[in-house]
Amino acid sequence: MGPDAALAVDVPSGYGRHSCLLVEHGYDVIAIDADERALRHIHEGTSLGNNKLTCIVADCRADIPLATDTIFIAVVVHFISSALLQALSRIIRTGGYLIYETYGGNGDNYVTLPRPGQIAAALHPSFELLLYKEKAVGPKRNAATVKCLAKRVAVPLDHQPRPHNGEGATHQ
Numbered sequence: 400m401g402p403d404a405a406l407a408v409d410v411p412s413g414y415g416r417h418s419c420l421l422v423e424h425g426y427d428v429i430a431i432d433a434d435e436r437a438l439r440h441i442h443e444g445t446s447l448g449n450n451k452l453t454c455i456v457a458d459c460r461a462d463i464p465l466a467t468d469t470i471f472i473a474v475v476v477h478f479i480s481s482a483l484l485q486a487l488s489r490i491i492r493t494g495g496y497l498i499y500e501t502y503g504g505n506g507d508n509y510v511t512l513p514r515p516g517q518i519a520a521a522l523h524p525s526f527e528l529l530l531y532k533e534k535a536v537g538p539k540r541n542a543a544t545v546k547c548l549a550k551r552v553a554v555p556l557d558h559q560p561r562p563h564n565g566e567g568a569t570h571q
């Protein structure tokens with residue numbers, strides 16, 4: 400990886416559409432996914448310089464294998480996991496950014512989408528919400544789609560988030 404470029408993580412990356420964009424914008428990118436085949440596709444199927452892209456096979460519902468306070472920008476698109484959000488608050492450095500988007504509310508998606516307000520609550524107090532768009536979905540409107548840009552902020556010791564109690568981010 401280059402010595403000067405900021406570090407970005409695309410998690411889960413799938414076939415790497417956002418990883419490629421991040422490399423094009425000058426970031427050193429870490430693509431993480433549980434699907435080794437998808438990561439191989441990114442590695443072999445693109446013309447990205449190998450020194451700009453690192454692929455890691457990992458379960459991103461567990462703590463992801465990256466050092467604390469190292470990431471400048473994290474992209475999470477079409478994936479919902481409270482454990483992942485907690486891991487990102489550990490690895491994104493103060494002043495870094497999280498771009499987060501759930502999948503849409505079509506069909507039965509509301510079953511696994513978060514509740515209204517749930518993602519904002521999960522990001523507090525580690526992130527400042529610069530942009531937060533939430534749309535209630537589902538038959539009872541008690542699930543939500545979310546698009547969000549958040550900035551990692553320093554958290555005073557007496558305001559540290561409570562320890563994580565299991566996955567629990569999805570709406571049933």
Ligand SMILES: C[S@@+](CC[C@H](N)C(=O)[O-])C[C@H]1O[C@@H](n2cnc3c(N)ncnc32)[C@H](O)[C@@H]1O
Nearest residue numbers: 411412413416432433434457458459460476477
């Ligand atoms: C809907 S795709 C989204 C991929 C990418 N963010 C995008 O927008 O193109 C969901 C991805 O999550 C990955 N995935 C599912 N469960 C996972 C897990 N526990 N850990 C890591 N990746 C996982 C799948 O392999 C798949 O590539």
